[in-house]
Every structure is written in C-alpha cells, then in structure tokens.
Amino acid sequence: MAACPYEVRYVHPIKKIVEKCNWCMHRVLKGLPPACVEACPSGARMFGDLHDPESEIAKLMATQPVQVLKQEMGTKPHVFYIDLDVDAIEIKREVDVL
Amino acid sequence: MTELLYDVHHQVTFRWLIALYFYFTGMSAGSFVISTLAYGFGMTKFKPAGKVGVVMATVLLFIAPVMLLLQVGWPVRSIWNHFTYLNFHSPMTYGAFLLMAYPINCVIYGYFMFKGDMKRTKIFGLIGIPLAITVHGYTGFILAFGKARAFWNTALMPFLFLISAIVSGIALMILILMIKDRFFTKEKKVNKEIVYTLASMLGWMIVFDLFLVFCDISTLSISHAEAKEVAHLIFFGEMSPLFLGVENLFGKIIPMIIVLTPKFRNLKTIAIASALVVVGILFMRFVVVYGGQVLPLI
Numbered sequence: 001m002a003a004c005p006y007e008v009r010y011v012h013p014i015k016k017i018v019e020k021c022n023w024c025m026h027r028v029l030k031g032l033p034p035a036c037v038e039a040c041p042s043g044a045r046m047f048g049d050l051h052d053p054e055s056e057i058a059k060l061m062a063t064q065p066v067q068v069l070k071q072e073m074g075t076k077p078h079v080f081y082i083d084l085d086v087d088a089i090e091i092k093r094e095v096d097v098l
Numbered sequence: 099m100t101e102l103l104y105d106v107h108h109q110v111t112f113r114w115l116i117a118l119y120f121y122f123t124g125m126s127a128g129s130f131v132i133s134t135l136a137y138g139f140g141m142t143k144f145k146p147a148g149k150v151g152v153v154m155a156t157v158l159l160f161i162a163p164v165m166l167l168l169q170v171g172w173p174v175r176s177i178w179n180h181f182t183y184l185n186f187h188s189p190m191t192y193g194a195f196l197l198m199a200y201p202i203n204c205v206i207y208g209y210f211m212f213k214g215d216m217k218r219t220k221i222f223g224l225i226g227i228p229l230a231i232t233v234h235g236y237t238g239f240i241l242a243f244g245k246a247r248a249f250w251n252t253a254l255m256p257f258l259f260l261i262s263a264i265v266s267g268i269a270l271m272i273l274i275l276m277i278k279d280r281f282f283t284k285e286k287k288v289n290k291e292i293v294y295t296l297a298s299m300l301g302w303m304i305v306f307d308l309f310l311v312f313c314d315i316s317t318l319s320i321s322h323a324e325a326k327e328v329a330h331l332i333f334f335g336e337m338s339p340l341f342l343g344v345e346n347l348f349g350k351i352i353p354m355i356i357v358l359t360p361k362f363r364n365l366k367t368i369a370i371a372s373a374l375v376v377v378g379i380l381f382m383r384f385v386v387v388y389g390g391q392v393l394p395l396i
Binding site for chain 1: 107108109111112171172175243244245246247390391394395396
C-alpha cells in the first residue's frame, strides 16, 4: 500500500483486505461497463479493449493526444486522460504542500 | 484541494507497528553481530557480550514478526499467500524467508554457545552474520524500493538501517549487561572493561550514523522538488521535533558526546547515554517510516 505511487490502494471496509480498482471485474465479465462509467451522466469516462482496433476506445486513442499520471514512475498506467494539464496539477500540488 | 482533483484520499499505512518491527529486527541484528565478535572472530575482550547478545538477538527476533503479523492483520492468510503467490521481485519475499531462517540459526548458535562447543558456535556464528545483516538490511530495501517516496528512495537506506541497527544493538546490550551484572550475579558488580569498550564503539558508530544521515539529508535538500519537500518537512515541518530533537540531538549527539569525552564518561553516564540511544533509534525508525508517507503523492 505504502509503495503505490498513486495512493489508490485501500483496505476494503468489510473484507479487511487491501484492494484497488479492478475496473469492476465482476461486471465486466458479465458484459456490463464498470459502475463509474455507467453512472457518469456526462459520459466523461470510457472503458474498453485497447487490443481491439475497432473498439470505440481504440479509435478515440488513435485520434486524440492522451496523457497519463506520473509517467516518470515507469508503471505504464492504462488510465489515459484527454486534455489533462499535468504541469498545472504538479505546480498546484507543490503550492498546496509548502 | 488536490485530493478533490483526483478523488484519492491521502493515507498513511505504515505507522508504529512497522516502526517497531524495524526497531526490533535492528536491535536483534546489532546484538547478534556484537555477540559474534568474541565467538565468531575470537576477539576475547567481547566475550562477556557473547551470551547476552545471542539471547537478545533471539528474543527480539521472536517479538519482531509479531508486530508484522499484527500490521498485516491476517496471520494465516499472509503465510499462505507468501507461498501461493511467491514473488521473487519483492524484498518482502526474501524477508519472510529470512525471518524464518535467522531465528532458527540464532537458537542453534546459542545452544552450542551455552553447551560450550566452541567449534560449532563459531560455524553458526559465521553463518548468522550474513543472515543478521540481510534480515535487517532487507527492511532498508523495502523502503528504498518505494520509489514514489522521496524520503525512502535512496540507496543509502539499507546502510542507514544497518548502522542504526548496530548503534541500537550496542546501546541495548550495554544496558542489559549492566542490569545483569548489577542484579543477577554474585558479585553485584558491573564489568567495567566490557562496558567501556562497548561505549567507545557505540560513540564511533554514532559518528558514522550521523555522517550517513548528513549525506542523506544534504542530498535531499538539494535534490528534486519532492525531495526538497521532504527536507522541509523534517527540518521545519511536522516531523522536525522528532527528527532534530528526539532522534538526533537526544538520541545521537548528546550520547555521542558523553561516551566519547573521558571527562563525562562513567558507568552512570554511559547508562544514561545508552538509554537515550535506545529511545532515539526507536524514533529514528518512526521518523523514517511515518515521515516517508506524510506528503501526499497525488
């Protein structure tokens, strides 16, 4: 938990084990989108198979410039952001801390 | 604000239990190494420290994993998962094996020592040295490999841990030797020679430790933005009373002056200095473990 550069691991309140987001594996296996994707009224999130060039997400990735968080950590994250201003966030963080 | 941006809540997961775990394995490794000076390397003036050392090393190394299992919260599950999901990329995997092998070796080493079989004592003493160094050294690697945390991610971390282990091991050993000689022997008299030898060794180990801390902190305060934030945290922020006051002033500098200055050095002041070191290193563990997680990563 302490090593995760994104601090996204947490102790599951009921199972009392350490977990992180698994894209709602239980839903995906049944052909449903992850809960956060389905719940978002403005469609800000998208989930899909990047190996399939015909999928909506693969097409979007092919046409839009994307960024990831903390690329320098070499974790090869697969959460991509469109129109994310990483520099602005980094500077903001520094101001908040000091 | 930044927490709201990502909807990730900052959390500190390693606290006192992990700090105590590092503290106990450190003192265990330190006292083991001292015990082998006489029984492994034949330095006879350290002989009175040999038996005390092996008992300390064994007892401390039985307490240490208890802290770890309390932190994990699932003792059976954690042992089971260790073997089912064996991960050779993780220093924790090596640590778990070492935590099993090292106390067994301590018990065998101690058994032959108390039996008076010097040849076998020497063999198991020499086997135990790399085990003692790695059983504590790996905890330094665990933190050093936490690459997202500027305070931990330094190649100095295993060294810092080993030297502070020896420092705290010697200090605790001085205290235990004094108590043992004073209250549990016929003569009720403290063995001055061994205490003075250990005290001057303690002093020079603290000098080395302070040098390592200086290297670490000076690099942090010049390095990249996150490292500078850490330096700011330990010099002026939340951790500064513990880091500057408890760990370094009371835990290292004052005891170092006491044990290295002939004018201040007597049995009473050595006992006080050792007690200060034992407390100081406990807070050193806490400052490193907790302080490494104070700054939010995202």
